[in-house]
Amino acid sequence: MNSEKRIAELREILQDHNYRYYVMDDPTIADGEYDSLLRELQSLERENPKLVTSDSPTQRVGSHPVSEFGTIKHRIPMLSLANAMNEAELVAFDGRIQKGLDQESVIYMAEPKLDGLGVELVYENGIFIHGSTRGDGFTGEDITHNLKTIRGIPLSLRTNDLPAPPLLEIRGEVFIRKNDFKDLNEKQELNEKSAFANPRNAAAGSLRQLDPTITAERPLSIYCYEAGMINGVEFVDHASFLDSLKKWGLPVNPFIKIVTGSKGLTQFHQELEDRRNDLPYEIDGTVFKVNNYNKRDDLGTRSRSPRWAIAGKFKAQQATTVIHDIDIQVGRTGALTPVAKLEPVYIAGVTVTNATLHNQDEIIRKDIRIGDTVLIERAGDVIPKVMKVIKEKRPNWTKPFQIPSACPVCQHETHRPEGEVILRCGNISCPRQIKGRIQHFASKLALDIDGLGEKIVDQLVNEDLIQSIDDLFVLKQDTLEKLDRLGEKSAENLVEAISNSKDTTFARFIYALGIRNVGEHIAKVLEKQYSGNLTEFQNTTVEDLEAIDEIGPIVAETVIQFWSDDSNKKMVQNCLDYGVRFADVEVNLHQPFAGQTFVFTGSLQQLTRKEAKDILEDLGGKASGAVSEKTDFVIAGSGAGSKLKKASDLGISILTEEEFFDKVKNA
Numbered sequence: 331m332n333s334e335k336r337i338a339e340l341r342e343i344l345q346d347h348n349y350r351y352y353v354m355d356d357p358t359i360a361d362g363e364y365d366s367l368l369r370e371l372q373s374l375e376r377e378n379p380k381l382v383t384s385d386s387p388t389q390r391v392g393s394h395p396v397s398e399f400g401t402i403k404h405r406i407p408m409l410s411l412a413n414a415m416n417e418a419e420l421v422a423f424d425g426r427i428q429k430g431l432d433q434e435s436v437i438y439m440a441e442p443k444l445d446g447l448g449v450e451l452v453y454e455n456g457i458f459i460h461g462s463t464r465g466d467g468f469t470g471e472d473i474t475h476n477l478k479t480i481r482g483i484p485l486s487l488r489t490n491d492l493p494a495p496p497l498l499e500i501r502g503e504v505f506i507r508k509n510d511f512k513d514l515n516e517k518q519e520l521n522e523k524s525a526f527a528n529p530r531n532a533a534a535g536s537l538r539q540l541d542p543t544i545t546a547e548r549p550l551s552i553y554c555y556e557a558g559m560i561n562g563v564e565f566v567d568h569a570s571f572l573d574s575l576k577k578w579g580l581p582v583n584p585f586i587k588i589v590t591g592s593k594g595l596t597q598f599h600q601e602l603e604d605r606r607n608d609l610p611y612e613i614d615g616t617v618f619k620v621n622n623y624n625k626r627d628d629l630g631t632r633s634r635s636p637r638w639a640i641a642g643k644f645k646a647q648q649a650t651t652v653i654h655d656i657d658i659q660v661g662r663t664g665a666l667t668p669v670a671k672l673e674p675v676y677i678a679g680v681t682v683t684n685a686t687l688h689n690q691d692e693i694i695r696k697d698i699r700i701g702d703t704v705l706i707e708r709a710g711d712v713i714p715k716v717m718k719v720i721k722e723k724r725p726n727w728t729k730p731f732q733i734p735s736a737c738p739v740c741q742h743e744t745h746r747p748e749g750e751v752i753l754r755c756g757n758i759s760c761p762r763q764i765k766g767r768i769q770h771f772a773s774k775l776a777l778d779i780d781g782l783g784e785k786i787v788d789q790l791v792n793e794d795l796i797q798s799i800d801d802l803f804v805l806k807q808d809t810l811e812k813l814d815r816l817g818e819k820s821a822e823n824l825v826e827a828i829s830n831s832k833d834t835t836f837a838r839f840i841y842a843l844g845i846r847n848v849g850e851h852i853a854k855v856l857e858k859q860y861s862g863n864l865t866e867f868q869n870t871t872v873e874d875l876e877a878i879d880e881i882g883p884i885v886a887e888t889v890i891q892f893w894s895d896d897s898n899k900k901m902v903q904n905c906l907d908y909g910v911r912f913a914d915v916e917v918n919l920h921q922p923f924a925g926q927t928f929v930f931t932g933s934l935q936q937l938t939r940k941e942a943k944d945i946l947e948d949l950g951g952k953a954s955g956a957v958s959e960k961t962d963f964v965i966a967g968s969g970a971g972s973k974l975k976k977a978s979d980l981g982i983s984i985l986t987e988e989e990f991f992d993k994v995k996n997a
């Protein structure tokens with residue numbers, strides 16, 4: 331047989347084995363045999379480089395590392411799902427669907443809700459062209475090079491049973507199986523790398539590697555569950571769509587099932603919740619979708635989620651364990667948080683060793699003591715909580731727990747500000763506070779300084795190399811090289827990352843300063859208000875701040891307090907002197923609604939309140955919660971009540987949602 335023929339044959343054999351393994355779950359050869367076929371193909375391709383194609387199974391780790399991710403716009407937005415928190419909400423969902431379709435006994439596709447990362451795969455004429463993360467739903471990151479390393483993703487579609495359409499966009503979830511996760515963490519440990527907290531984090535980290543050879547070593551799986559844009563073939567329902575995916579060689583979760591009516595929803599949900607710990611991967615709920623595609627179209631979508639689907643959330647998982655000790659952690663604002671150190675206990679796929687106890691009041695209310703056996707709950711990604719003490723199991727030596735009155739880090743006196751439940755260390759030079767502030771400054775949503783992790787910050791502060799945020803900008807490579815764990819290359823990268831972080835935005839910088847109560851959103855509000863002018867912001871007054879919609883007296887007070895401290899002013903000035911610069915703030919000069927006040931009432935169909943408000947404010951208008959003489963327009967959604975009446979009593983113009991859109995369009 332000539333090489334060309336053998337190459338074609340080997341590719342087909344390998345594709346067929348992949349199909350059997352990933353789609354049919356019925357492998358017919360051992361891994362070793364598969365590898366030897368792959369090696370044969372590799373050597374033939376090496377001898378005949380002209381015969382290498384991009385969809386050959388040898389090309390999974392073909393590409394070189396990229397220096398950054400490109401972006402890919404989703405032709406059809408990747409929506410998310412509305413949640414049903416309990417069975418009653420699932421039944422209510424079925425009620426809405428029945429009403430919307432004017433039909434009883436609706437047929438749904440029931441699916442497990444995989445706890446991984448949503449991705450989109452694009453096939454053109456059967457060839458995998460590119461793939462991306464969900465991103466913000468409209469634009470994702472181009473992770474083609476990493477997705478190609480996942481063996482469950484066919485590089486070309488199988489066409490034995492069904493021809494490939496010109497365009498096929500598929501959405502699915504990339505995840506890591508529980509046993510693969512265990513192996514992966516063992517391997518991490520062997521290589522002296524830190525363990526991943528859970529399979530989801532490991533999957534996310536693996537997909538965001540710039541170097542695909544790293545991703546290729548991670549045991550990533552995928553199940554496909556939805557369509558993006560498709561040309562050249564039409565499906566009547568979800569069941570036949572998923573069936574075709576399997577024929578094309580795309581893995582589909584074998585646990586999916588057609589169910590009918592609310593009974594079908596609750597039964598499937600209950601069944602899966604009971605079995606969740608026995609499944610080979612983590613799921614965080616169920617997903618129910620109207621099966622018929624015409625009916626989906628009739629129901630339509632809201633701005634963020636389709637009306638025809640819902641995610642059923644599972645109850646938080648619980649376990650009991652013993653509190654060995656209570657640690658006091660000090661945050662970047664000096665807040666003292668008691669944390670229970672637990673006998674390790676496995677809940678919902680992770681080993682839990684810590685649980686927050688919040689504050690002294692909570693400890694007193696639940697009477698939590700060292701030595702107690704407690705009921706722990708973990709829901710999703712949130713920090714585990716102590717629900718209650720199991721008093722029957724309390725040993726007789728326990729005593730009530732009291733948070734010490736001195737800071738456990740710097741021994742400075744603590745105080746409890748009036749009206750607050752949290753104790754705070756009053757020493758702004760407390761090393762733990764300094765570390766916290768610097769970590770916050772460098773974090774993703776702040777200045778996003780890659781490589782400035784907790785261990786490095788610890789060393790920098792402990793060795794007195796930095797005392798304040800602005801000191802970061804004068805760090806030299808040779809200083810950093812002397813730190814543990816930091817080689818020449820990493821030190822160089824870190825200096826560069828710090829330097830690059832100087833090009834930022836006003837909002838990021840304000841958020842990065844860590845002013846109490848000023849989160850990411852408020853920072854953006856401030857950016858808009860002060861058009862990125864820092865001097866104006868520094869000289870603001872309580873009255874000025876409180877006049878801003880969304881800013882109340884608490885935020886106003888902490889902002890003023892921050893600027894009244896000269897050392898803060900000096901630190902910010904130093905940052906600017908070292909080269910921190912803000913990108914221009916885009917202001918919409920077209921403000922046709924300037925000076926006009928709008929009130930929204932009832933529920934809007936096409937936008938959330940927040941979105942409507944954003945549109946309005948962008949055009950200079952103001953949204954208010956109450957109807958008064960000052961109101962110019964009331965937008966009445968469905969179910970509008972007393973505000974509508976008041977508006978008509980006052981003779982104010984009332985618009986429907988559609989009329990509001992027209993007004994926006996014509997503005």
Ligand code: IVH
Binds near residue numbers: 449
């Ligand atoms: S369908 C318009 N099906 O859950 C419907 N999503 O909260 C879009 N997910 O971003 C998604 N398992 O990453 C769908 N069987 C499943 C799913 C699933 C997990 C994730 C997905 C999505 C998120 C929505």
